[in-house]
Amino acid sequence: MDGFVPARKKKQKKSKNSLDVIGNHKQRIEDIKFDICSTQFFRETADSIKMVLQEKLTTAKKQSSNTDLVCYGLGNFMDSYIARYQLALLLALREELQIVEGCCEIYDPQFVPEEGALLSELNFTVLQHNQEGKRECIEDRITVFYMPHCGKALYNNVLWRNWGQRLENIIVIGNSFTHMIENTPSRILESTANYVIKIQPYTQETLLQVPSQYEDVFNDTSIHTFRSHDLQNVPENFWQNCPEPVYDPSDAEIIFS
Numbered sequence: 414m415d416g417f418v419p420a421r422k423k424k425q426k427k428s429k430n431s432l433d434v435i436g437n438h439k440q441r442i443e444d445i446k447f448d449i450c451s452t453q454f455f456r457e458t459a460d461s462i463k464m465v466l467q468e469k470l471t472t473a474k475k476q477s478s479n480t481d482l483v484c485y486g487l488g489n490f491m492d493s494y495i496a497r498y499q500l501a502l503l504l505a506l507r508e509e510l511q512i513v514e515g516c517c518e519i520y521d522p523q524f525v526p527e528e529g530a531l532l533s534e535l536n537f538t539v540l541q542h543n544q545e546g547k548r549e550c551i552e553d554r555i556t557v558f559y560m561p562h563c564g565k566a567l568y569n570n571v572l573w574r575n576w577g578q579r580l581e582n583i584i585v586i587g588n589s590f591t592h593m594i595e596n597t598p599s600r601i602l603e604s605t606a607n608y609v610i611k612i613q614p615y616t617q618e619t620l621l622q623v624p625s626q627y628e629d630v631f632n633d634t635s636i637h638t639f640r641s642h643d644l645q646n647v648p649e650n651f652w653q654n655c656p657e658p659v660y661d662p663s664d665a666e667i668i669f670s
Contacts, residue, residue, distance in 0.1 A: 431527060435527055435530055438497075439531055439534060441497065442501050442504070442535075445498055453624075454621075454623065454627060454631075457621075457622055458621055465636060466480065466510060466584065468640075469582070469584070473582070475553070477512070478513060479553065479555060480512050480516065480554065480556075481516045481551070482503075482506075482512045482518070482556075482559065483518050483548060483557070483558050484503055484517075484518070484519040484520070484558075485546060485558065485559075485560045485563060486560055486563035486564070486567060487561075488523060490528060491525070491527060491528055495629060498630040498631075499630060499631075510557070517536070517538065518537065518539075519532055519537045519539055520539065520540035524539070543669070543670035545667065545670060546560075546563075546567040546568070546570030547570045549575060550579060552582070554582065555583070557584045560586065561587055561588075562587070562588060562634075563587055563588065565588075565593060565601075565602075565605040565606040565666060566667040567667055568588065568593075568609055569608045569609055571585065572608040572609060573608050573658055576608065576655045577652045578641070578644055580639040581644055584636065584638050586634065587634065588633055588635070589635040590609050590616055590635070591635075592633055594609065594610060601664055604661060604664055608658070615643045615644060615646070616638070617638045617643070618636070619636040620635045
C-alpha cells in the first residue's frame with residue numbers, strides 16, 4: 414500500500430499539469446486570434462477568401478454550409494510561435510467564413526496528445542491517419558485547404574487527387590505556386606511538384622499582403638483557386654496521363670504514413 418499511494422498522487426498531478434498546459438495554450442491562441450482579427454491584414458485576407466469562396470458557391474449554386482475546411486502541416490503549435498499564429502488565423506477564418514465546426518478537419522503527424530486534445534476542444538476533427546494530402550473533395554461541396562508553409566509534395570498530392578474539373582471545387586491557401594516554380598530548381602520541381610507545374614498557368618493566385626510583424630509567419634502565402642472557365646481552356650489531353658506521384662523522401666519534404 415505504501416508504494417501505491419505516491420503513484421496515484423503522481424498520476425493525478427500529471428493529469429492536472431496536462432490540463433493546465435492545454436488551458437494555458439488555448440488562452441494564448443485565443444489572445445493571438447483577437448489581436449489578428451483587429452488588423453487590416455486579417456480584414457483583407459478574409460475578404461479575399463470570402464470573395465473567392467462566394468464566387469465558387471454561386472457558380473455551383475451551393476450555400477456556405479456546403480464548405481469543408483481541411484488543415485495540413487500546421488506543426489507543433491505548443492512549441493512554435495509561428496504555428497500558433499497560423500492556428501489563430503485558421504480559427505479566425507473559420508468564424509469569418511461561417512464554416513460549421515463539424516466540417517473542419519486537421520492533421521499533422523507531429524501533433525502530440527496535448528495538441529490533439531486542445532484541437533478537439535477548439536472543435537476541430539483531428540484526423541487519425543496520414544492522408545499525405547491525398548484528400549478527394551466531395552463532389553457537391555467546396556473544400557478549403559489551409560496549408561501554410563507545407564512541403565511541395567503535399568500541395569502536389571492535393572492537386573493529383575482532385576485532378577480534372579474537380580479542381581474548381583477547391584481553394585488552396587499555402588505557399589505561392591508562382592514563387593515555388595520560380596525559386597526551385599527544375600530537377601526538384603519535376604520530382605516533387607509536377608502537378609503544381611502543370612496547373613499553375615490555369616491558377617488564379619492572390620498573394621497575401623503580409624505586414625512586417627507577421628512576415629516570418631505568413632510570408633509567401635497565397636490564395637489559389639481554379640475557375641471553371643480557366644479549366645475548360647486547358648489542352649485536350651491535359652487531364653490524361655496522371656499517375657500517382659512517387660517521391661524521393663530526401664527531396665519531398667513530406668512525412669509518409
